[in-house]
Amino acid sequence: MADVKITVRPNGPYRVEGPVTLVDHEGKEWDLTGKAAFSLCRCGASVNKPFCDGTHSKIGFQAAEAAVRAENNLTTPGDPTMPVKI
Ligand code: FES
Known part of the structure; x- marks a missing residue:
């Protein structure tokens, strides 16, 4: 079994x-033939969901974990469910 990263x-x-197999909410598979890698939108602004189309950089998307880390004065990544205060 190959690794997924x-x-x-x-x-x-x-x-x-x-x-990987990528399916929509109805179980329909996307054709990922020939794609060794792809990016999934996390900002919600892509017009090509579920894939990223680069809009995140145009809208200044700030990831939630970065905002939480800044708010809690955290400086290192960790288990997102158990943030560690430094
Ligand atoms: S993460 Fe949403 S467009 Fe890139």
């Missing part, structure tokens, strides 16, 4: 690498 891009999308 999902990278949270700073103030951007989720970068997905590896063999």
